[in-house]
Amino acid sequence: MKIVQILPELNAGGVERGTLEIAARLVREGHQAIVVSNGGRLVPELERGGARHVAMPVHRKSLATLFQVHAMRRFLTSEKPDIVHIRSRVPGWVTWLAWRGMNPATRPRLVSTVHGFYSVNFYSSIMTKGERVIAVSNCIREYILGNYPKTPAQIIRVIPRGIEPENYGTDFQPAADWRAKWTSEHPDLAGKCVLLLPGRITRLKGHGDFFNLIAALKSEGIPVHGLVAGDTHAKKQDYMDELRETVSRLGISNELTFLGHRGDIREVMAVSDIVLALSQQPESFGRTVLEAMALGKPVVGYDCGGVGELLGELFPAGRVPLGNAAELLGVTRSVINDRPVPSPVGEPFTLDAMCRATLAIYQEVIGSAR
Incomplete structure (x- = not known):
């Protein structure tokens, strides 16, 4: 053909x-x-x-x-x-x-x-x-x-x-040199529960909800650190400035790191404890969510669209009603405490x-x- x-x-x-x-x-x-x-x-x-x-x-x-x-x-x-x-x-x-x-x-x-x-x-x-x-x-x-x-x-x-199971498996580990560089660049992650929000820097991705979650977990005395990984388009710089102001206002500057664009998101997911999917509108699929679960990482996300479908199939414990801050905190707290793992990823995914x-x-x- x-x-x-x-x-x-x-x-x-x-x-x-x-x-x-x-x-x-x-x-x-x-x-x-x-x-x-x-x-x-x-x-x-x-x-x-x-x-x-x-x-x-x-x-x-x-x-x-x-x-x-x-x-x-x-x-x-x-x-x-x-x-x-x-x-x-x-x-x-x-x-x-x-x-x-x-x-x-x-x-x-x-x-x-x-x-x-x-x-x-x-x-x-x-x-x-x-x-x-x-x-x-x-x-x-x-x-x-x-x-x-x-x-x-x-x-x-x-x-x-x-996804390719050989590239996204529960036994995947970043290379030793990558891990050494990561540890040296991010010493503040030691001993913390690391929460990752991947995705482009746009209003739809739920950064505000993520920041409020980090602040709430911090107020409960849970040692946590949030990572935001994603591109910032030139037209979104004002929004990026707004996000930094929110982080400062919430008092989580020491618990939040903006990573920018990462060509190694698989490795970043592998060294994170929980991956978040907080889009404010239904997404058609949620590829990053699937990749994270294939790595054995629990995903906490809003139960709508393709993300909700994937969570329902592979990790029901991570489902949260769209925009429900109390449920988001409760589900994340439960995942931190109980450490549930997703079902194995196979066909048709x-x-x-x-x-x-x-x-x-x-x-x-x-x-x-x-």
Whole structure:
């Protein structure tokens, strides 16, 4: 098969990671993998895996991006892929408009993945226009059926994101040199219960709830230290300043460390005691939550969306009603005291299962009537 995946950019994120994983699996199985995006820091990794990257400015949320429709149609006509797989709305519209203008008898087959709870409107409806529509969780399937009733239920396939058990196992330990460097850089963590909140620095990630939790645990005399790991976008600097002021006001400056972007989040999770998932809105899946539980780390998180699904399946003890500060404190305290561990992570939450299911959809679509 010859498969083209299309997304805005190749920087950090779950959509980008999944795109690379599918591309690498295609190449390993002897297929051709092409990714179209505006580029980004993951391009070298993509190409090392044997896939080809084609740069095209399909990332901007602007009507000007629609000028790429003709270029996209020329590209698809020239490459003649079997499948074109859209993973985001702006490039999805560019691709669909190009695809719609091609010969229905010879154009590539169209697959889409709904990666998130997009705002419900005509603009977002593009993600339901694939001949097969992949949902990354059961809650996303319900979101599609509830908000886009014209999408036939029989074309929706639920494929959870997956982890590699060999890279995320309960026996994983960071390398000795990494651990030595970490210990020397963070001596204040010694003897503390370390709580980690991973994720980009945005209002949706629940940093305020995390800080209040740290302050409450401190007031109870529990030796605790909070870690915040994530990018701060240039446009979010004001919010970052606001977070630092909150930390100071709560009197937890000595119990809270901002780590910034980490390329070693697996290692950071491995040396943490509890991972938090406090998004203020339902998330479509919760890949970091899955990775943490695969490492054997308890996760305390809000019981909604994909995070709630994962916790219900693998670690019910960590579920907290959305926004309930008292329950968040109580559940975290119980986890600190009782040290429960998540259930083992297996199928369907493995990378192998995700890739097998995705490639099976490609083959199913190719073999079906147009």
